[in-house]
Amino acid sequence: SATVKREELEKLVYQAVCNLGYSPSDAEIMTRVMMFAEIHNNNQGISKLYRPQDMGFNPQAGPLIFENETPQSVVVNGNKRSGMVALETAVEKALQKAKATGFAICGTHNTYTSTGMLAYYTSKIANEDLIAIVMAGSPEMVAPVGGKQAVFGTNAICFGIPGPEDGPLILDMATAATTLFGTVSAKAASQLLPPGVAVDRDGKPTRDPDEALKGAFLAFGGYKGAGLSLVVELLTQALCWGAIPGGTEEAHVGTGRKWREKNWANLVIALDPKLLMPTQLYKQRVAEICAHVKKSGPTVVLPGEIEKRNRDKNLKAGTLTISSGLYENIQKLATKRSKM
Missing domain, CATH: 3.30.1370.60 (Malate/L-lactate/L-sulpholactate dehydrogenase, NADPH binding domain)
Structure with a gap:
């Protein structure tokens, strides 16, 4: 894992989103939303940049x-x-x-x-x-x-x-029972999913994030x-x-x-x-x-109480801990214009 100063990570995320093709104003909103989740230790945060195709800019957008x-x-x-x-x-x-x-x-x-x-x-x-x-x-x-x-x-x-x-x-x-980016986060961290949250393409229970991403999740x-x-x-x-x-x-x-x-x-x-x-x-x-x-x-x-505690703890520390693979991916996106 990597521990990064919150302000530094926010700047990297903003630059990565800009490099996907988004305008500065749109990138500012997107960064704000993702960092809000990250500060609360929610998996709807910057893990979205692990698969930049999921966040990709549409040049036909109006x-x-x-x-x-x-x-x-x-x-x-x-x-x-x-x-x-x-x-x-x-x-x-x-x-x-x-x-x-x-x-x-x-x-x-x-x-x-x-x-x-x-x-x-x-x-x-x-x-x-x-x-x-x-x-x-x-x-x-x-x-x-x-x-x-x-x-x-x-x-x-x-x-x-x-x-x-x-x-x-x-x-x-x-x-x-799980989310797309929760599953992507598990894959990025080389972790298994909890039991009973997903099935593979044949409808059989699976804890493998890769198999779940080819199959279906289950309702809680x-x-x-x-x-x-x-x-x-x-x-x-x-x-x-x-x-x-x-x-x-x-x-x-x-x-x-x-x-x-x-x-x-x-x-x-x-x-x-x-x-x-x-x-x-x-x-x-x-x-x-x-x-x-x-x-x-x-x-x-x-x-929401646990998320508030996470927020307060992270804001006090001034740092956030993310997976090394995700951090490296964001750094690459922030320093090199993405082709996604």
Whole structure:
């Protein structure tokens, strides 16, 4: 592993993203999103640069287009720009609209690169004393219970709730038992996957990241996780004008209609608690419930609490530890223009 000063790593990541072809402004957003994840020890961080083709710039990308806009809603057509840039824009729109009207619902579509750690986006909304719900659609990676072909994306969902003294309560979770970049990170570190999270191309359980990347991931928690994954699929890909799974070809990680059409969708909902009660009263009630949950046992942790500890520890240390292979890859990307 390599231990790197946070500022140095941030500069390297920014330069690497610029060298993939992104504009300075887009690269700044993407770096911010990835470093947010890295500081929280989340696998949606700079591991994305281990496979630069997953972050690759599209020279045909154009300006963002705002569709079906109303005072409370908008669809952001990403126009093949970075998924992070499109979702960041949708969040800014949701913030403006929710502050003005009390409620906003915004979608994005027509991007095909990762949006990164959803807690980044919900934190932005919840830090403004608004309730946030963000869902990320993604291409075929997860098999339904009883299936061996990938149908769903890893289909993450994230909630941001203002109230606790140490910052908003954030529940950020994939509906899959593992994620693409978690699997890529395991491969980069030459580690096995946990049991029960993936199957190979023939539908047989595997812990080999390479075999999983040729097969499919599983939903967490069996039928319940698969049900949640389906709902996220319907509220992102179906509702927000993304590509939907289907067709006759076999679908595995990296193959299928959504991969082929390169049109992934996301949903952002922001709402003001004062629609139902005074904001400060709501925050007090949230804090009271959270404190009561913590008192229920000595080892109880709230959603996002471990990530906050990681953040505080990493910011205090001023360094981040990453795999040597990933560090070398980022250095190469930062010093030599990528052909990806």
